[in-house]
Amino acid sequence: MSRWLPLFLLLMLVSQAFAAPVDLGAVPVGKSPVASTPATEADVLAAMLQGGDTFVDALPIGAVPFSDTGTTVGYTDDYDNDCSSGVPGTAPDVVYAFTAPATGTYSISLCGSEFDSKLYVFDDQLSLLACNDDYDLGATGGDPCYQDARLDNFPATSGQVYYLVIDGFSGAAGPYTIQVDASTACDVPTPAGIIQEGEPALATGQVDSYNCGCTCDGAFGVLVLEADPTGQVVVDFVQGWRDFGTRDRDWFRFTAGAGGTVHVTLESEVASIAGVYSNATCASLPTPTMLVVGSCTPGSVDVAVTPGAEFYIQTVTEQVFPPLGLVPASYDAVLTVSGLATGVPVSPTSWGEVKGMYR
DSSP, rough: OHHHHHHHHHHHHHHHHHHHHOOOOOOOOTTTOOOOOOOOOOHHHHHHHSSOSSSTTTTEEEEEESEEEEOOSSSSOOOOOOTTTTOOOOOOOOOEEESSSSSEEEEETTTTTTTTTEEEEEEEEEEEEEEOOSSSOOOOOOOOTTEEEEEEEEEEEEEOEEEEEEEEEEEEEEEEEEEEEEEOOOOOOTTTEEEEEEEEOOOOTTTSSSOOOOGGGSSSSEEOOOOTSSSEEEEEEEEEEEEETEOOOEEEEEEOOOOOOOOOOOOOEOOOEEESSSOOTTTTTTEEEEEEBTTBEEEEEEEEEEEOOOOEEEESSSHHHTTTSSSSSEEEEEEEEEEEEEOOOOOOOOHHHHHHOOO
């Protein structure tokens, strides 16, 4: 039941009590009439709070789909996490206890709330498992997720209790809408016999020095890939984040076939971008042909390339921060490129060699 209903009923009772006339004639002899004390805003808010202020009295969620509305106004600021924004918060928060009905993944959304919301998930040991501030950084006013938090594909175990904390950015508070639904886990399988990127596992504080192109912390590096006899390359690689706002970028070099057109397909477990460059010099990168794909939603693009010319593809996740808000975070992706020349040797290429090709 929405917590707006108790507030409405309370306000109705208070207004009726204030409106009732005082019958002084009914006061017993020798007694003075007792003046009524008007209900304060704190009294109204105290009556409205139906639990959910802390983990101890968290509001239960035992079945999905689940939806509820309420407000964080009047609650206490018990918990805070900046969700990588770097801004500490003082906003009040509301807590729900979600008991996962089945092992799987779930979507937890505050989209449609009327303030700049944040969302955290803790396990029953009070360890932070996920955190989100703005689900869609590109959303604008009027968008249902504008300045709202949401977590997609949160993994949960049947019978396990998870605490969902509804909070606000900085000191923001107000009416919220929460929706919890089962979701389909995104999994990009690795086809047998394809090329493996071979990048070391992502780690916080790690120096990116592997096929990182113009974004390398060290020397420029690009992975040169050889087509199979049909003129195609299929490479399995990792996308993700080492640190907050530090995305892993991957660069690959190919040689175009005689047809003058290459076909590029990208599939990833997170929304991603591929940029196809006709050549690559970090001082003046050309405008790429862009391919943007959603989570587990493959996309393709045809690109005109000079026959026999070398070209580059850079891939990166679309979101600046990881979906669950914690790092390091790694996700699988598969890149398929056809229309390539065959018989090109596979070898790592230094930035010096790349610069020499364009002098």
